[in-house]
Amino acid sequence: MKSPFVFTAGLVLLLAACSQPSEPIEIMAEQLHASTDRLTEVMVHDIFSPPVASRVYAYPSIAAYEIMALHNDSYRSLQGQVSGLEGIPKPSAESPVNYRLAAVIAHMDLGRRLIFSEEKVTDFRDSLYGVWEKRNPKEFEASRTYGLEVAEFIAAWMKGDNYDQTRTMSKFTVDTDDPSRWQPTPPSYMEGIEPHWNKIRPFVIDSAAQFKPSPPPPFDMKEGSDFYKEVKEVYDISNDITERGDTSEEVAIAQFWDCNPYVSVTRGHLMFATKKISPGAHWMGITKIACRDTGSDFDKTTYAYAKAAIAMADAFISCWDEKYRSNLIRPETLINEYIDDSWKPVLQTPPFPEYTSGHSVVSGAAAVALTDIFGEDFAFDDDTELKYGLPVRSFTSFRQAADEAAISRMYGGIHYRKAVEVGVKQGRDLGAFVIANLRMEEKAAPVAALSESQNK
Template sequence: MIRKHYKLLFVIPFLVFSYACKKNTEPIQVTTDNFHQSVDKVVEIMVHDIFSPPVASRVFAYPNIAAYEIIAQNDSAYNSLNGQIKHFGAIPKPKKKVNYPLAALIAHIDLSKQLIFSEQKMEEYRDSLYTVWKTKNEKEFEEAKEYGLEVAGFIANWMNKDNYAQTRTMSKYTVDSDIESRWQPTPPSYMDGLEPHWNKIRTFVLDSAAQFKPIPPPAFSMDKDSDFYKELKEVYDISLQLDKEGDTSEKIEIAQFWDCNPYVSVTRGHLMFAVKKITPGAHWIGIVKIATKKSESDFNKTIYAYTKTSIAIADAFISCWDEKYRSNLVRPETLINKYFNDEWKPILQTPPFPEYTSGHSVVSGAASTVLTSIFGDNFDFKDDTETPYGLPVRSFPSFKAAADEAAISRMYGGIHYRAAVEVGVGQGRKVGDLVVENIKMIN
């Protein structure tokens, strides 16, 4: 009997040790859902931190590129961006065989953490994943982590030369209230013009911020027969019609669906607070998620779609902001309050930067063009991106149709003239076409 007890004392620790060893050598499987969750976490933190639309586009682009470059190392179907983006070089190669999807996800998380403000939120998310992966297979995790962080460091070094840091110290926008055509800060917060130097940010594919410089807006004039006056009056007349239609108006629903204003000031008595939402770029990143899920894209194609779209979005913002502070056009709200109705308010809160061209229109034109090149011309989808903000799902027969609706929504919302949305969506499509033609990511 005593011998049996001795045997058990040796056998039980051996079984525990064997189980532990087996548990710690389980292969780590990284899925498309894992990557979507990482992107979603970044969006969640960006909403909390209140990033302006142009800055948000930068936060998407670099982490996606880091992840893409890693998967391209191990999949001959995909081409590196080395040499395709003229100022981008080859990332380091792994010194040993690694779990490439895991390394890609680690690089995405690490670089995202460097770009947001609330780093602790990203660290908590990262550490929860690290704990799971380390438990499954510590050796595989550590090797993938080493490589993922090495690539993230390489991309960060390249990223930090894009002039973003320099623009943080440049002068604020100067308001010239003596020239009526020029942009003026708008109610209720009367904020300074956002990112007046964004055209100095290094582009990805554009040869310069002004490559697709659009035609000028209609010449400013309050003559009732002028094109400019007619466009201003059109915005006001649309708002009056929508007031009659009330909550039953689909145009109001469209305006609210595509609002995507990351900072809406709300005044209640003596209190003023912010309602936070996603940016226009984040909405289209959400559409990437919808498209990859519907098409059942694998891990590598999912990262490819996110990366190519985010590059187009980033260059679209640079192109658009270059024109905004060139034409420096006054918003409808300023003129309608002065000439038509001093109590008038647009359906959407006017964002704090010049009017022409429409940022959402340019970005939508660019993103929809790239997505069409990836998923096809008549890719129908249900857009539930705005459901977290209490808005219903909208259905679209194609990415182009979604972009057209996003553009016209700015007129329905009372924040843009017709020229800004029509010229803007065309400007964006030119950016998108350039990305499609110049960035050959698939063999």
């Protein structure tokens, strides 16, 4: 039988431990970086298309931003600034909500809803929940309740963006009678992805066609025509690069910015996909680098992710609108038919029409958004692709990085010059419109659109 003294002493110690005040839950920018990184990892695993990936980044980023802006007077809500968004619910004044914690919880919950492998986000979330709950149960529960309430609110708004409707629309029909029209390419000959993405509700731009670019040169495979020159230029550049070997700078640039989640590898009778990030994922990685390099706190980091994600989401809507309007055939198809039937591009051709270059448009828009936040001459080392076996590349500005991302498509043999040059301008024009029409910083003066000379 245990001594009453031992029992009493143990009870006293237990009550003393329970009566000790809980520690405040400190949320830093790293928690938001980790949540965004987990979304990227899951999307790479699940093989999300680039347009869909941009949507996955946008809504969680907006949810986190809206909660943060409600608590920080230096930032303005996106209510009335992005299409259809109303003010988020507010917690009761008595509730001990930790706004930063609620923002991360909302980010994780919306991210979980938008991917396939939910358990990968759920496991990550639960590991954090355990730490937070142990540190301060009351603060955690209040913050979780509020974060999930906002996530539910943003999810209801998200439902109105036509995404679900596009899942039931017809597949893209290949026009085999018109030699200028896009055709599936080797090795997997996938059908055209997301042909109805222009029907997704934009965030800031007025419509998918608002930044409709100038058309590509008229299709004409006669030697000497403007279009033939574009095709031949891709072929000549590719041959020059491959003759100099895989160690050439152009090959390094092409591989660094490949960002094609659909790369297929054939071995014997087997075909499998290699894991790569999307263009949007690469630029969200650059956003993380910029935030870390500047020591940005949680609030500024939330702001940066939201602005970059919104610009890129609208850029994909704009670009995909043009892709399936012009429906232009890829270099690989024409070079094999008219010039060299054994030619292969440095990069694998992605499964959608050529014009304009998606990476060029999205990179142009992302670079404008990040320049608006971090400045024109922001030098950084881009280690985004390290985990995929590619070395660090250094840039003197976001604009330089966007220009390199754009030209990488020609080096890779998957785009013509006009798709690259017009594409990056399309993205920059769109990005300038987004930052001019999103007043996210309360004390900031309205941002003027880029001049025409800057867009060239």
